[in-house]
Amino acid sequence: MKLNTYQSRLTISRSKKLWFIFAGFIVCLILLKSGKGVMKYTSADKYCMSCHIHPHADQSWKLSSHYNNKSGTIVHCSECHLPPEGEGYIFSKAKHGFKDVYGFLFKDSSEINWEKKKLLENAKGFVYEKSCLKCHQNLFPVTLSVKGGNAHLAYISGNEPLRCINCHLNVGHYDRNAVHAQDSSFGVIASGNQTLYTEAAKVDKFESFTEMIPGTTVSFDMVAIPEGSFNMGSHENEPLRDVDESPVRKVTLSKFWIAKTEVTWDEYLAFFRATSSQGRTEGQIITRKNTDAISGATPPWGAPDQGWGKGKRPAITMSWHAANVYCRWLTKVTGKKYRLPTEAEWEYACRGGSETPYFFEGSPKDFTSDGFLKKFFGPDTAVISSRVIYKENSSSKTQEPSSVTGNQFGLLNMSGNVYEFCLDFYSPDSYRNDTTSLYNPRGPETGQEHVIRGGSFKSDAGEVRSAARDFTKNKAWLMTDPQIPKSIWWYSDCIDVGFRVVCEADSIN
Numbered sequence: 001m002k003l004n005t006y007q008s009r010l011t012i013s014r015s016k017k018l019w020f021i022f023a024g025f026i027v028c029l030i031l032l033k034s035g036k037g038v039m040k041y042t043s044a045d046k047y048c049m050s051c052h053i054h055p056h057a058d059q060s061w062k063l064s065s066h067y068n069n070k071s072g073t074i075v076h077c078s079e080c081h082l083p084p085e086g087e088g089y090i091f092s093k094a095k096h097g098f099k100d101v102y103g104f105l106f107k108d109s110s111e112i113n114w115e116k117k118k119l120l121e122n123a124k125g126f127v128y129e130k131s132c133l134k135c136h137q138n139l140f141p142v143t144l145s146v147k148g149g150n151a152h153l154a155y156i157s158g159n160e161p162l163r164c165i166n167c168h169l170n171v172g173h174y175d176r177n178a179v180h181a182q183d184s185s186f187g188v189i190a191s192g193n194q195t196l197y198t199e200a201a202k203v204d205k206f207e208s209f210t211e212m213i214p215g216t217t218v219s220f221d222m223v224a225i226p227e228g229s230f231n232m233g234s235h236e237n238e239p240l241r242d243v244d245e246s247p248v249r250k251v252t253l254s255k256f257w258i259a260k261t262e263v264t265w266d267e268y269l270a271f272f273r274a275t276s277s278q279g280r281t282e283g284q285i286i287t288r289k290n291t292d293a294i295s296g297a298t299p300p301w302g303a304p305d306q307g308w309g310k311g312k313r314p315a316i317t318m319s320w321h322a323a324n325v326y327c328r329w330l331t332k333v334t335g336k337k338y339r340l341p342t343e344a345e346w347e348y349a350c351r352g353g354s355e356t357p358y359f360f361e362g363s364p365k366d367f368t369s370d371g372f373l374k375k376f377f378g379p380d381t382a383v384i385s386s387r388v389i390y391k392e393n394s395s396s397k398t399q400e401p402s403s404v405t406g407n408q409f410g411l412l413n414m415s416g417n418v419y420e421f422c423l424d425f426y427s428p429d430s431y432r433n434d435t436t437s438l439y440n441p442r443g444p445e446t447g448q449e450h451v452i453r454g455g456s457f458k459s460d461a462g463e464v465r466s467a468a469r470d471f472t473k474n475k476a477w478l479m480t481d482p483q484i485p486k487s488i489w490w491y492s493d494c495i496d497v498g499f500r501v502v503c504e505a506d507s508i509n
Helices: 002-042 045-051 057-063 077-081 089-106 114-118 129-135 146-157 164-168 265-275 320-334 343-351 372-377
Strands: 209-212 219-225 228-232 249-253 256-259 419-425 450-453 469-471 502-504
Touching: 002 089, 045 077, 045 089, 077 129, 129 164, 219 343, 228 343, 249 343, 256 343, 265 320, 320 419, 343 419, 343 450
Parallel strands: none
Antiparallel strands: 209 219, 219 256, 228 249, 256 502, 419 450, 450 469
């Protein structure tokens, strides 16, 4: 009797186990199916657009080659902005989803800097290389151009840290100003009724003057900077300084003129139209019968002004070589000696007699946006924002000179807006090594890169200090140029460097 009872209980126990296993299997199937349904629903374009309400996301996608193409193929949001399944798909979806929900619930979309989000350095965090290669498996189709083939060879060679979006940033969201192709119409303008200048400004004494470019309607202001001495570099107790800014040394400079603003598009386009090497290749531009002639830039790739506008905005994306040739051309057409400023001249002009981190009062510690607490409470922008165009107030683009007040010399945008080329080669040890040539110093005699100063619209407050130094990155700034050889005139991967000119006082009779 006891044995039968035990066997009966064992049978019931086994039945319960089987039932629980079966029920668990059914529940897993339901959860798996519903989970897939949820994943599919939350990866649909309509769902993405319900949360991503930034301007023109949907419209620019539908104008792009990922939607509007000959084959009728549509590349959906999740196919670019998430990795392929099995390549970290669920983790990335959870990570981005959490950030998107947080932003949707707690942030005001009208206050988000959408221009900054579109920049390459930010887009790299939201576009996955493996997703690009999943669809684009043949990188050398028969329809690929020679320059496209050269670019893809550079990509697969691994010699450069390239990603697909380095060249194809706007295939998913169309931007007419960011087409990666040669702009043969660059510099073309309609004729106007303005009177052309027939001669350059006549200068017979050392004072500020307005230069006029003969044969154009363009003029610009030059500010007289008196001879003087100053302490060049930063002291060890200056916040956010770098070691290449020391030791501090007393430098004496002769008088000179320097442009009130960075060279504008109006000024640079006058040079381009007068000298451009339209139709010539990079190897042909230096061969001219007239040795006194100035050969100017070949047409650029894309829109050098990034669609932000030309006019009084600073000219950008030209190389150091192009800026130097511009100065030679300006010298020729005006009869005065124009050139890029030396690093010492630049800092002397920027400081305007000040010895503080900026030409105005304030500490870099207060102005910087770096740091954990600054992410929540934000930096102090009350003083700096009226004087410097930097990452906190630039809307991620260049601005016109009228947007800031000048320094003690009346110069505009010496700090911020765009980095500015200097004449000197860069060396991190140039201050330490050069302790004798402290009268009109010119920096190292040779080098690979040139000094740039002043910071840009992308820069943190620490990078727009008067003593802050940086240098050109010629190789990195030409990574996506598809030409062989690469252009000597235009940077394909740098949008925040320009220049201003100096006129030598000794060149005026």
